[in-house]
Amino acid sequence: MSRHQPHNTNSNPQLLDMDESARSPRSSKRRRQDMSADEDETDSASSRAESPSNLLDEPSSSAKGAKATKSTATEVRKNAFTELMSKKPKPNPPAPAPKVQRPGPNPYFLNSDPRAGLAVYLSDPASVPSKSMLFYNDDFVVIKDAFPKSTVHALILPRDISITHLEPLELLNSNPELLASVREIALQTRDLLAKELRRVHLKTSALERTRQKAFEGLEERAISEPGFDPDSEESQALLPPGRDWTSCIKIGVHARPSMSNLHIHLISEDMHSDRVKTKKHYNSFNSGFFVNLDEFPLDKGDERIPSVGHVTNGMLKGDMVCWKCKRNFKNRFKELKDHLDAEYEIWKKI
Structure with missing residues (x-):
């Protein structure tokens, strides 16, 4: 080995580490602590990411539900207010009622004359109640007076x-044809009223009681004689005449009528009625103001004719004289009424 070649004491890194670890246990321990600290820091960061403080950024499901409920209630209130204030569609108008055909004006009324109370009987006599109607035809209507001043x-x-x-x-006075037709219908009406007087006074009139007793005898005879008819004309001729009620009925008109439609009165002579309340009521049938049908045609100068004279008002205001005994009661109406009641008691017994 050369003396000048450098000496590598640690050519293998792993060995170096191991050597270092072996040589310095503290260093190894410190490194493990650092790694553990890093892991703890990572866990802490992860934990912070899920902490409640971070969850406030997104509301919980319960908070969302409460908010939705509040929003829904507000919307309901808003919708109710909107519904209340909104214009509602107008309902369809009801179908128009069918037009009622109104009757035309009554031609028997003259310019809405308040005195034309009899016009209702003339325009439609078929609708007149039976209690008021006697009979009618094409030319005449015959009714009961609504305020009778006598028995009939x-x-x-x-x-x-x-x-x-x-x-x-x-x-x-100027129409003889009309006068003749009025007389004819008046006689028919008089016969009806006479029968009514007989019926009313059948038990009080002496003449009627005598006739009734004789008729009962005819009925007994019919029992013993088969074929005998007590109602035949021959049998009736055997009876006493009874009372002539037709002679008790007056027929005429007022010189100045209180009602505007032409009318003729038929009235019994007794004047027994609670409808006779004034002097005018009495004198209108018991003075010259009442013109009997038998007086026609009148003299052309008769002052009761409107175009001739004006004396009728004095007739109504004149003295009151009893129709039967001719006693003059002047203006004593109450005394006259009492007298008429007494006279009636005598009259009905004839």
């Missing part, structure tokens, strides 16, 4: 619209 009281209403608003005295 009826009205005849001509249906001819061309004459319904004319003044009765001048019309009946």
Whole structure:
């Protein structure tokens, strides 16, 4: 070996390390501690990465749920408010009601005359209640007076619209054809009212009781004699006449009617009614103000005719005279009413 060649004391590194480790146990131990420290530092960093302080950057699932619930509630409130304030669609308008065909004006009314109360009977007599109607035909309507001033009281209403608003005295005085037709219908109506008077007073009238007793005898005879008819004309002729009720009925018109439609009164003479309340009520049927049908045609100078005179108002205001005994009660209406009641008790027993 050359004297000048350098001497390599550690040509193998591993051997050098081993030698160093062998030579210095502390150095080896220190190196292991350093490695352990590095590992601890790595674990600590990893642990810090998962610590709660870092997790605050991303909310937990429960926090997310609470936030979502709050957001949903706010949205619900917002939607409810929006729904409330939003314009709602207008409902479809209801279908229009069908138009009712209204009846035309009643031609029997004259310019809405408040005195045309009888017009309702003339325009549609078929609709008049049976309690008010007696009968009607093409020319006349016959009704019961709504405010009867006697035991029986009826009205005849001509249906001819061309004459319904004319003044009765001048019309009946100048139209003989109308007067004849009114008389004919008046006689038919009078017969109906006479039968009603007989029915009402059948048990109070002496003449009617006598006739009724005789008729009962005919009925007994019919039992013993087969074929005998007590209702035949021959049998009825055997009976006493009974009371003539037709003579108790007056027929006429008022010189100045209170109702505008033409009408003729048929009224029993007794004036027994609680509807007779004033002097005018009584005198309108028991003075010259009441023009009997038998008086027509009137004299052309009769002052009751509107175009001739104006005396009718004085007739209504004149003295009240009993229709039966002719006693003058002047203006004592209460005394007259009491007297009429007494007269009626006598009259119904005839």
